[in-house]
Amino acid sequence: MSPTVEGTHPKIDSMSLDAFAAGSQLFATGAAELSFHLTLDWARSVLGDGVRVSRAADLPPQTICAAICLVGSSTALSERLPGGNEPVRVIRGLERRLGQKIGAVVALNLDAESALLPVITAALLGVPLVDGDGSGRVFPLIKQSSYTLGGVSATPLVMAGPADDVVVLDTAPDRVEELIRPLVLALGGWTVTACYPMTAEVLARVLVPGTVSRLMEAGVPGAPRSVAAPYGVRTLCRGRIVAVESSTGHGMDLTLPSLPSSIVVEEREGLGRLIRLEAHNEIVFALADGAMVAMAPDQICMISTVDGMVVDVDKVAPGLEVEVMVVRAAPVWHTEEGIALGGPRAFGVPL
Amino acid sequence: MIIGVDLGRHETVTVAVHGDVLTEVQVTAGTLPVVTYPDGMRRAPSMTPRGAAVAVDLDGVRRAPVAVIRVSNPCPPGLGPLVGWPEDSGVGTVVRGGHSLTGRPITELDTDAVARFAAECGLTDFAVTATGSPILPHHELAVAEIIADEVPGARITLSYEFGRAGLRERENSAILNAALGPHAARIADRMARDLPGVSVFFARSGAGLVSAHYFRRYPLICYLGAFTCALRGGAALAGRGETAVQERGAVVRTGLVTGGMPRIGDRRDTLVPLNVRLPLVVSASEGVAVGPYARQAGPGWQVPERAELAVAYGAALARPTVDVERIVQAKGRAELDRALDATRDEALTRAVSAGAAPGSARVTGTIVNPLSYLPDGLFRVEVKAEGAIL
Numbered sequence: 001m002s003p004t005v006e007g008t009h010p011k012i013d014s015m016s017l018d019a020f021a022a023g024s025q026l027f028a029t030g031a032a033e034l035s036f037h038l039t040l041d042w043a044r045s046v047l048g049d050g051v052r053v054s055r056a057a058d059l060p061p062q063t064i065c066a067a068i069c070l071v072g073s074s075t076a077l078s079e080r081l082p083g084g085n086e087p088v089r090v091i092r093g094l095e096r097r098l099g100q101k102i103g104a105v106v107a108l109n110l111d112a113e114s115a116l117l118p119v120i121t122a123a124l125l126g127v128p129l130v131d132g133d134g135s136g137r138v139f140p141l142i143k144q145s146s147y148t149l150g151g152v153s154a155t156p157l158v159m160a161g162p163a164d165d166v167v168v169l170d171t172a173p174d175r176v177e178e179l180i181r182p183l184v185l186a187l188g189g190w191t192v193t194a195c196y197p198m199t200a201e202v203l204a205r206v207l208v209p210g211t212v213s214r215l216m217e218a219g220v221p222g223a224p225r226s227v228a229a230p231y232g233v234r235t236l237c238r239g240r241i242v243a244v245e246s247s248t249g250h251g252m253d254l255t256l257p258s259l260p261s262s263i264v265v266e267e268r269e270g271l272g273r274l275i276r277l278e279a280h281n282e283i284v285f286a287l288a289d290g291a292m293v294a295m296a297p298d299q300i301c302m303i304s305t306v307d308g309m310v311v312d313v314d315k316v317a318p319g320l321e322v323e324v325m326v327v328r329a330a331p332v333w334h335t336e337e338g339i340a341l342g343g344p345r346a347f348g349v350p351l
Numbered sequence: 352m353i354i355g356v357d358l359g360r361h362e363t364v365t366v367a368v369h370g371d372v373l374t375e376v377q378v379t380a381g382t383l384p385v386v387t388y389p390d391g392m393r394r395a396p397s398m399t400p401r402g403a404a405v406a407v408d409l410d411g412v413r414r415a416p417v418a419v420i421r422v423s424n425p426c427p428p429g430l431g432p433l434v435g436w437p438e439d440s441g442v443g444t445v446v447r448g449g450h451s452l453t454g455r456p457i458t459e460l461d462t463d464a465v466a467r468f469a470a471e472c473g474l475t476d477f478a479v480t481a482t483g484s485p486i487l488p489h490h491e492l493a494v495a496e497i498i499a500d501e502v503p504g505a506r507i508t509l510s511y512e513f514g515r516a517g518l519r520e521r522e523n524s525a526i527l528n529a530a531l532g533p534h535a536a537r538i539a540d541r542m543a544r545d546l547p548g549v550s551v552f553f554a555r556s557g558a559g560l561v562s563a564h565y566f567r568r569y570p571l572i573c574y575l576g577a578f579t580c581a582l583r584g585g586a587a588l589a590g591r592g593e594t595a596v597q598e599r600g601a602v603v604r605t606g607l608v609t610g611g612m613p614r615i616g617d618r619r620d621t622l623v624p625l626n627v628r629l630p631l632v633v634s635a636s637e638g639v640a641v642g643p644y645a646r647q648a649g650p651g652w653q654v655p656e657r658a659e660l661a662v663a664y665g666a667a668l669a670r671p672t673v674d675v676e677r678i679v680q681a682k683g684r685a686e687l688d689r690a691l692d693a694t695r696d697e698a699l700t701r702a703v704s705a706g707a708a709p710g711s712a713r714v715t716g717t718i719v720n721p722l723s724y725l726p727d728g729l730f731r732v733e734v735k736a737e738g739a740i741l
Contacts, residue, residue, distance in 0.1 A: 033617060034517035037624060038430065045429025073725045075678075076452055078517040080482050084427035162424060163457070185725060189452045246721055261721065306607075306616060306631060317718055319609075 009058070009131065010213050012119055013050025017043060020212070023219030024115035026228040027137070027301055027327050028310050034078035039070075039116040042082060046123045053212050054104065054128040056204035064100050065203045066091065067134055067147065067196040068118040069108035071159060071180060076189025077113065086160045086192040087121035093158040093166040094194045106130035106203060108145060108195065110211055111138035117192055129212065134196065136208035136231070136330035137299040140282055142176055144342050146332050147196045150206025157195040161187030208330045232328040236286060236294060237275050238305065239267040241320045260348075263302070263316055265324060275324060277302070279313045284347040286324065294326040295351065297333035297342035301325055353740065354403035354549065355667030357577060357660075358538065360411070360601035361643075366660050367400070368667040375660060402706075402740040403546050404666035406554040406580040407538060409570055414530035418474040419443035420465060420498075421522060422481035422490045424457065432480075432522060435623045440530070441476075444468045448490045449482030452729060453680060457482060460490045462497060469501040477502075478529040480510035480522035485678045506532050512569060513626055514676045516731070520626035527625065528571035535570035539563045550740065552671065552706050554580050556629050557615040559672020559737060562706030575629050577662050582606045582613040582630055584665025585641035588655040595638030597652060598662075599645050605638070606630045671707040672715075672737040673698055682728045691717060691732060698736035707738020 012020055021040050028036075056065070068087070070077065091102050102125070107118045110133045122129040134145035142154050154176055157169045165187055169179055184191060198206075211230070218227035226233050246261040263277040267288075276287040277300065285295035294300050302311040302322040311322055333342050344351040354376065357364040367376045419432045419441055428434075432443035446468070448460035469477070477498050481490040488511035495507045510525040542551045542563065553566040554576035566573055581598040586608040597605040607614040615628040640648035641661035648654065655661065675698045681687035695714050702712040716735040 034520055034624075034626075038519060041429050041434075042427060045427055073452075073722055073729075075516045075722050075731070076725065078519070079452070079485070080449075080457075081423060081426040081430055081518055083424055185453060189725065244718070244720070246719060306614065306633070316720070 009055065010053050010216055011050045012047070012053060012129065012216070014044065014047055016216055017047060017119070019219035020119070020216045021116060021219065023215030023217070023228055024110050024112050025310065026215075026218055026225050027299060027325070028112040033309070035074035036112045036116075038078055038081065039113045039120070042084075043116045043120050043123070046120055048123060051119055051122040052128040053131050056106075056130050056132060056200050056207060056209070059104055059128065059130070059200035061199060061201035063103035063200040064098065065104045065106050065130060065198055065200055066094055066102050066194045067108040067145075068105050068121045069114045069142070069193050069195070070117055070190060071142065071193040072161070072184040072187075072190030074113060074190070080162045080188050080190070082162055083164070086162070087117065087124050089166050090158050090160040090192045090194045091121065091125055093160065093168055094156065094197060097156050097158065097168050097170070098197055102127065102197075104128045104130055104200060106207065107133040107212070108142070109133050109135035109138040110215055114138070115215070121192070130200075130203060130207065131212045132207035132209040133211050134207060136211060136333070137297075137327060138282070139342055141346070142180070142193070142195060143173055144346065145196070146208050146330065147198070147206050148173065148341060149332050149335070149337055150202075152196050152198050152202060152206055154195045156197065157193060159183065159187060159191040159193045161189070161191040163188045208332070229327045231330055234326050236300070236324040236326055237265060237267040237273065237288070238269060238323045239265045239275065239321070241316055241318050241322060242266045243318060244316050261313065263313075265302075265322060268321075277324070278349070280347045280349075282347070283313065284344055284349055285351070286326075292351075295344050296347060297329040297338060299327040299329060301327070352400045353667045354400045354546070355663035355665070356403055356405040356542070357580070357662035357666065358405060358407040359577070359662070360408075364660060364663045366663040366667060368664065373657070373660065373664055375657075400549050402550040402552055403542070404552045404554060404560050404669055405538075405542055406577040406662050406666040407573065408577040409531050409535070409574050412531065412534045414440070414527075415476045415533045416474055417441035417526050417529040418469070418472040418477045419522070419526055420468060420477065420479045420494055421445045421518075422448040422460065422479070422494060423518065424449070424482070430519065433526070436526070441474060441526070442472050450487045450490065451483055452486060452678065452725070454483070454487045460493055462493070465494050465497045466501055469498045469505075475502060475505050476529040476532055477505055477507045478510070478522065478525035479507060480518060480525050482518055484509070484511035484521075485514045485516050485676070486680070508532070513571070515626045516678055517626055520624050523623045524571055524625045524627055527574075527622075528569060531570040531574075532567070536567050539567050550706065552740065554666045554669055555672060556627065558583075558612050558669065560666075560669045560706065560740075561671065561673070562704070565705045571627060574627065576666075578604065578606065579613050579630050580662045580665030580669070581641050582608050582665070583611065583668060584661035584663070585639045585655065585658070586611060587668060588641070588657060588661055588664060589639040589653055591639060595633065595635035597635070597638060597640045597648055598642045599640055599648055600642040604632050605635050607633055607635075670737050670739055671702060671705045672735065673701040673705050674733060674735045675701060676731070676733045678722070679730050679732050680728055681730060687719070687730065690730075691719065694732050694734045695736070698734040702736040702738050706740065707736075708740065712736055712738035
């Protein structure tokens with residue numbers, strides 16, 4: 001008998017999916033409108049009676065859980081559509097490697113598509129989705145998670161893309177990024193990835209808890225955006241993007257998935273400061289007239305003043321009016337280990 | 352002198368713009384327009400118009416049923432072609448083929464399936480969308496050849512002409528473009544009849560003009576041409592660069608003008624998600640009101656003197672404009688520069704085919720963004736070009 005009392009925990013069904021999806025977009029960086037709507041339509045078409053959302057502590061302690069995320073390019077996902085069986089192939093691949101059934105899935109992070117793929121996976125497999133995630137925000141690298149900070153290995157890790165491949169990576173966790181980046185392009189530009197296999201007992205100790213149900217609340221029309229930021233949020237400036245510069249990387253051998261770029265925002269009010277945002281997939285830090293005002297592991301994002309949507313780093317253009325906001329990361333990220341894994345240094349910036 | 356024409360939902364408004372002078376003109380079908388001059392005299396203009404810019408909205412017009420061919424791997428039914436369209440929008444099929452982001456063929460194109468569908472669908476307006484066509488359009492071009500062989504007189508829209516990544520939105524754009532084709536052709540025919548000897552252009556959504564020939568092939572580019580011109584013309588009549596403009600005609604809607612030009616973006620309130628940028632619709636409490644019912648706009652709204660001429664005036668202010676978006680793969684600066692040059696050349700060629708005088712076409716903007724979460728060397732490139740009417 002399930003220890004969860006019916007009704008005490010939410011269910012993601014056709015009624016609540018939209019709120020959850022909207023909540024997952026409130027601070028989603030690196031997410032793209034097109035692939036998000038694609039993933040949402042995909043989720044709608046497989047949701048059936050809905051997906052049960054369960055606290056990790058409410059699952060039988062030995063239940064094997066797997067973290068699910070999108071690895072690769074959202075542009076690729078919107079261009080090369082899923083065949084539909086990627087989540088099942090990836091879970092079956094992990095089960096074969098482990099010799100054990102996967103009894104629940106959990107998100108690696110709750111950023112737009114990466115929030116919806118675990119829902120799709122749970123629906124296709126008929127297993128619960130755990131209420132929480134491995135980030136509390138989003139980081140570009142798989143190893144950048146509270147699961148890693150809690151001592152759980154990202155491997156074995158399984159990837160499946162829109163071509164009919166399944167790739168199992170049996171390697172040390174710090175080898176993962178180097179191996180997956182070239183693989184992603186060969187697999188079709190994007191993959192559903194299952195990683196961090198662990199028991200529910202361990203998961204309950206290492207996850208950022210309650211974030212799924214929180215996004216379901218934050219996404220209800222009329223709810224303040226700050227509901228999606230459990231550890232606090234502040235506005236850095238409101239202004240207009242006046243320059244976007246991208247670099248060819250200067251030949252640096254970084255393990256990060258794409259090239260650095262800079263975004264300059266001219267503050268519209270107050271001091272009229274120039275805010276410089278240094279991005280490397282994500283915005284790593286922000287300078288106001290040359291002074292550091294925000295940095296990873298806190299999350300820096302640009303919200304369009306026209307439609308309230310997060311502006312993608314690879315879609316920015318001069319002339320856009322934005323509000324630059326800083327979302328405080330979960331406490332685990334502000335520990336010494338957390339800063340080492342998710343701070344500026346992790347993005348190749350030795351600050 | 353440039354003629355501006357507002358093909359409104361009820362009546363047509365025509366103006367002549369010569370330098371800074373705006374006058375309303377009468378057009379009798381098949382003759383040169385007659386201008387009512389400020390002295391009250393009506394006579395044929397002292398010079399031949401350099402061109403006529405026509406503004407029309409296509410969001411409410413009759414759409415033809417479309418035969419939709421998607422070239423890709425099979426996908427879940429919820430993501431298939433024509434999902435979200437009304438029942439009678441057409442018929443669709445998915446055939447094997449397409450290219451990866453690196454330009455490699457995913458599988459061979461299933462030419463037999465294309466030929467079978469084209470021959471049996473019973474329609475003549477086609478929309479063709481292949482996975483990866485913003486990188487390499489070969490399979491779309493191959494499908495077009497097969498259709499042309501199977502269906503004499505077929506009108507074919509290829510999605511790479513709306514070259515942004517995002518298969519479903521690009522496909523929807525191609526479908527809508529194909530569906531608007533027959534109606535656009537009727538409008539272009541009518542303007543050619545009404546204004547003989549005058550080069551006719553059509554106002555694009557967002558900014559700029561394209562030639563009538565271009566409009567016949569890519570009417571979707573002009574989907575909200577009249578709303579665009581209402582925004583630009585209204586702001587210009589009021590002498591404001593930054594303002595909200597409310598159009599009060601057959602419909603009431605408000606948009607934003609910044610730097611004299613309409614604010615555009617991806618809109619989610621269209622029939623289906625599209626990949627063309629349209630003027631954003633906003634709610635505002637003050638600004639400039641235009642259109643035949645401008646005076647009903649209420650307090651906070653400035654009504655220009657000639658509010659009913661705003662759309663036609665906005666059209667006459669525009670110039671031939673095109674944009675091209677591609678995904679390019681380039682290792683290192685030199686390769687990227689070559690790819691940029693190629694994209695700029697394409698934009699200039701298109702600007703000329705959209706009606707810009709050949710010597711006047713120039714690139715007005717280039718945006719290069721690396722694609723996140725992929726290995727180095729994949730970029731989204733967007734180039735804008737514009738020119739002057741002859």
